[in-house]
Amino acid sequence: MEAKLKGPSPGLSLGLTSVTDLSLDQVFELFENAQRELAPISSNNPTSKPVLGALCFFENSSRTKISFERAGRDLGLEWIDFQPERSSLQKGESWRESLQLLKIYGAQFLVTRHAETGFADWARTWTKLPVFNAGDGAHEHPTQALGDAFTLWKRAPQDKFQIAFFGDVARSRVARSSSQLFQKLGHRVQVVNDGTLSTKNFAEAFQVELVDRSQLKKIDVVYALRTQIERGSRSSLGPLRFSDLGESTLVMHAGPVIEGEDLEFSLCDFSVPRLLVHEQVKSCLDVRRAILHRFLLDTQGSRA
C-alpha cells in the first residue's frame, strides 16, 4: 500500500486527538482500509526494530486497550503497557514526568486515556510524541467515533441515517465525538430530551435537535450511552426499552453495557442482528488497525 499524502495535511503523523482533526477524505480512506486485511508494514531496512508504542490508560478500560493492543500487534508493533495504578504516580510523580520517561524508554507514540479534558493534547505537548486519544474525560473518543461511523458505513455506505443519542449526553465523550463525526458524514443527529439543562446545553453546543422519547420509533438508529457512574451520572431516562423502538430500529452502544441500567434486559442479547454492540467492537478494532497503519505510513519517512 502506498502513502497518499495530500497537500499540507500532517495525516496521522501527529496521532489523533479529536474527530475535528480529520477531513472527510481521511475518514473514507480509513473506512476503505478498515475493510481490508492489513499486513505488517515492512521496513526497507530488514534490521530495523519494530515501532514501539505505549499504552497509557489512567482510567479503566478493557475493550479500547485490548483493541489498540491487538490492532498494533497485527501490524508488527510492540507495546509498553504503562500501568499507572502500579507506577510511581502512586508515589507522587506527575503525569507529565511519567509520560516523558516513556519517551526516554523508547516509546515512539502514545495511546492515552485519562479522566481530564485535553489530556491527549497536553501529552503531545509534554512529550512531543504522536498521541492517539483513547478518551479524555467527557471530551472526546475519536477512535470510537470512527468505529461507530464505520459500523453504519459498512451496512450502507451511501445512506444517511437518523441517529438519536439516548442517555446522559453531557457526561459522555462518546456522544461528543460520535455526534460530531456523524454530522460530518451527513447523518442527522438528535438527542433524546431528558428535561435537564445539561442535555439542552449539549444540543445547543453541537447544534443537534432535541427529540422526545416517544419519537424513537421513527428513528433509524438509537445510540444508548453508558451510565457514567464514575462521573456521577445516572440518566433520568432509565434504560432504553424494547417498547421505545420501531420494528427496524438499530441499537448502538459503545460498551461496556450496564445491563438493566443502560438497556433493559430484553435488549441485552447481542446476538440479535439489530443490536450492533458486538459489530461496533469489531469495527473499532478494524478502524484502529487502519489508523495505526496510516500512522506508520505517514511517519515512515521520518523513521528511516
Place this chain on the structure above:
Amino acid sequence: MIHYSKNLWNRDLKRFQSGYFKVENQRISEIEFKSPAFGSSTEDWGDLYLAPASIDLHVHARDFEESHKETFETVEAAAKKGGVAAIACLANTRPRRDSVASIQEFIKRTESKKVLFRPFAAVTKDLAGKENTDWQALLKLPIAGLSDDGKPIEDPERMRAVMKVLKGTSKLLSLHEEDLSLSQGSCLHESPAACRWGVVASPPSAEVSMVERDLRLAKELGVSLHFAHMSSREGVQLLNAARKKGIKFSAELTPHHALLTVDEVLKMKVDQLSQFKVCPPVRGLEDQLALRSNFLDGTLDCFATDHAPHSLFDKELPIEGALHGFSSLEWHWTLANELRLQAGVDWSVLIRATAERPAELLGLSNRLGSLAKGKDASFIVFDPLEEVLLVPGASKNHNGPWAGRRCRGKLVATWLGGERVYEARS
C-alpha cells in the same frame, strides 16, 4: 514641581479641565483649574489626561513560598505599570496570613515600598473553615480587613460571629461567595459553551445562594459587607435590590467578568482552556450586561482585578487540573478604560470605582483616591483612546486571557508621592 495638563481631573465638577497642581514634599500643595505661571519646574503634559492613581482591593501578591509565582517586587512593578498606588492583598499566601505574626511579617516585608500594601487576614486558620483566627488581635493591626477569599465562609454561624466582631470597625469583610456543593470541581460557567468541552460547570446559583444568605445576615446585624468578584446576573440583582432597601455594602467588578464571556471558549483549542479558568467563572452575555449596568449605577462600586498569578506548572495542564486565576494587575488601568469605552461608563463613575471608593474603604482617603490639596501626589498620565497591545512584563507570570489582546487606553506614566515610578516606552 508643577504638573499642568489640558485634561486634569476636577473631582468637584466631575470632569477633566485645564489645570495644574503643585507638588511639595510628595504631596499636592496647590491645585487650580487654570494655567500656571510656567517656569523651569513645570511639567506640561499637554493633551494627556491626569487622574488619581488607582487602588486595587483584590490582589493575590503571593511571595513567601510561592515566589516562583510572584514576589512583592514583581507585584509592585505590576501595580506601577497598572497605574495602581495601593493594593489590598488576600490572605491565601503560603503559608497563610492567619496569625498576628504572619501579618506582622507581611507588613515588615512591604512597608518600605512605594506602592502601599494592605494585607487581609484570614477569617479561619489555614482558610480551612474550621477554626477561627484571633480576630480581635488581628483587627488591631493595620490590615485591610478579614477574608478567606479563594474559599467561602460556609458556616452561617461563623459568618454571624465575624460580622459581629467587625461591626463598628472600619475594616472590610471581603467575601468570596460560592456554594461549593454546587460548584465543586467546576472549570467554566454552566452553559452550552462549557458543555462543548465536557468539563464540570458552575451554575450562577452557586454565587446567588451565598449572596442571599449574607445580605440577610448583614441586614439582621446592621453591618456592611464587601462582595468580591461578582459574576452573575442574579447575584448582582440581589445586590441592587438590597441597595435600594438601604442595606450598606461595597462590591467588586473585575475586568474579566466585565469584558469577557464564556463563549470565548468556543473559539479555543482544548489546550488553551486552562488559561480561561477562573473562580468565579466568566459567565454569559446576560451576566456581563447585568454586571455592567450595575457598575454604571454604582451597585458594583469598586473596580478590582483579582490578580492571581500562577506558574506555568499550574496552568500548562488539562483545564480540570489547572489552578484558577488570571494575572491582570499590570493592565489595571487599561482594562478599566476599555470597560469605560465598551460600556459607556462616565468618567466620574470610573474614577470613583478605581480610586475614590477603594481609598475610602481602606481608610486612605486622606492620602489617595483624589487629587486635592494635602493629598499624595499619586496620579496617572494617560491617553484614553490610543490602542495598545497588552504585552506582559512586570508580573512574574502572565497566565490568563489578557496577554496579546488589544485594548484602548495607553497609560503613559504613573507617579506615586510626587515621583515617577513608571513610564511607558513610547
